[in-house]
Amino acid sequence: MKMLKSIGLLAVLMLTSVFASAETISPLEETMFSSGKMLVVMAVAAVILIGIFVYLVILDRKIKRLENEAEANN
Amino acid sequence: MLKNWWKVLAFLLLLYVIAASFLVKLGPGLIAVDNTSFQPGQNECIIVGYNTHFDAGQAPEVYFAHDSTYMCGAVEEVIAHDRIRVSLDLPERVKSSVFNVYVRNTRDGTTMLPNAIYLEGVELDANAEGYCTPPVGKNLRLAFEIPFQPVIFETIRNLMFHVPMWFTMFFIMLIGFISSIKYLNKPKREFDLRAEAANRVGITFAVLGLITGSIWARFTWGSWWVNDPQLNGALVTFLIYVGYLVLRAGIDDEQKRARVAAVFNIFAYVILFILLMILPRFSEGLHPGKGGNPGFNSYDLDSSLRAIFYPAVLGWILLGYWIYRLRLRMNRLELKLYYDEDA
Incomplete structure (x- = not known):
């Protein structure tokens, strides 16, 4: 259920960004355009790495919970 | 070790892909022209290149071209390795009002700004x-480098990160x-467990694909979200698969x-x-190969890009x-724990 909530939250966030996409460029975004937009690649690679690690941490926790219950049963 | 050969393969492939994606140099290209509107008579502009070598060897040749019309x-003046000042004597009568710029030198071959x-x-x-x-032929470059594309620049490397997310999800x-x-x-429980595990992991990769695509779109297409059939299709399918999880959570009878x-x-x-493979073929959009193949065609991928992209997809x-597999094993364990009698 917790995962569903977070997915729902993400969906809402993405939908709001669809409608509220600003056309102005902030100074932070300006730096992304420097050095041939190389930072965009770094950001994308970082998002994937973080995403996979977050998934593994969630999996880790669930397995921990199962282990605890298995121990309690025995 | 031998049993897990494909895990070792995955590691080695991704190691190669990440190293190559960040280390292989981007080929030369043109970024911008400082003066974009020309009038009849004498015009002058500065052409800005990227990874070019305008100052090496002979001075570059510059052409303004539209179809078969060349000026x-x-x-x-060669200001720097990536900067030249160019003048053009523009006649009164021309074929078209929009021209591409070509710069040609011995080191970089022909670079173009459409x-x-x-x-x-x-x-x-x-x-x-x-x-x-017109310039004779095209200088062939045999260097192992990532091809330069207008607007995209270095972010073409995202091909090795963003695109395989969708392949993996599929x-x-x-x-x-x-x-x-x-x-x-x-009706065996095992098949249900597999379907659930697969969809959960698939959704994770879809989320990664959506976020990385959104970041890429912001700095190349100009907005976090654009009205592209593939983007909207991806969001709809993501929501459908979230619906799958909601449906599962809503039914108690196993x-x-x-x-x-x-x-x-x-x-x-x-x-x-x-939504992702058929409809985009029939509509216009920003993803490559619209109005045809939603994937790639021979113009989008060159051989050095393929040498990194295919291992990336497999990895x-x-x-x-x-x-x-990890998720599936966890599901099996869960089943065994709660329904021990018939597992």
Whole structure:
């Protein structure tokens, strides 16, 4: 259920960004355009790495919970 | 070790892919022209290149071209390796009002900036002749480098990160699709577990694909979200698969849940396929290969890009499959724990 909530939250966030996409460029975004937009690649690679690690941490926790219950049963 | 050869392969492939994606140099290209509107008479502009070597060897040659009409620019000054000042004597009558810029030198070959200059105050004449001899042939570059593309620049490297997320999602959800068909054919718990594990991992990769695509879009297409058939299709399929999880959470009876979820999942995969692989072929959009093949064609991928992209797809799919196996084993363990008597 917790995962569903977070997915729902993400969906809402993405939908709001669809409608509220600003056309102005902030100074932070300006730096992304420097050095041939190389930072965009770094950001994308970082998002994937973080995403996979977050998934593994969630999996880790669930397995921990199962282990605890298995121990309690025995 | 031998049993897990594909995990080792996944690691080695991704190691190669990440190293190559960040270390292989981007080829030379043109970024911008400082003066984009030309009038009849003498015009001057500075052409800005990227990873170019304008100052190496002979001075570069500059052409302004539209189809087969060529106008020769004169290089006034080589300011730096990526900067030249060029002048052009523009006639009154020309074929088109938009011209591409070509810069050619011995080190970089021919580099091009499409639709670089706009002509003002000229008379359009379809019969206007070319004004100088066109460049002969195209310099072939044999270097192992990532090709330069206008606007995209270095972010072409995202091809090795963003695109395989979707390939992985397709592959893992295919496992779920097949498991669901198998379940309807023969209602065994194992097939339901596989479908659920596959869809959960598939959703994770879809989320990664959406976020990375959104970041890439912001700095190349100009907005976090654009009205592209593939983007909207991806969001809809993502929501459909979230619906799959909501559906599962809403049915308490185990057999009923498995059966309803299997039927839902078969429809979901068909819709996923239609929205991401079929419909984009019939509509216009910003993704490569629109109005045709939604994937790549021979113009989009060159051989050095392929040498990194194909291992990337295989590596990410293997990694995704590994994560799916972990999730599946956890599901089996859960089942064994709660329904020990008939596991």
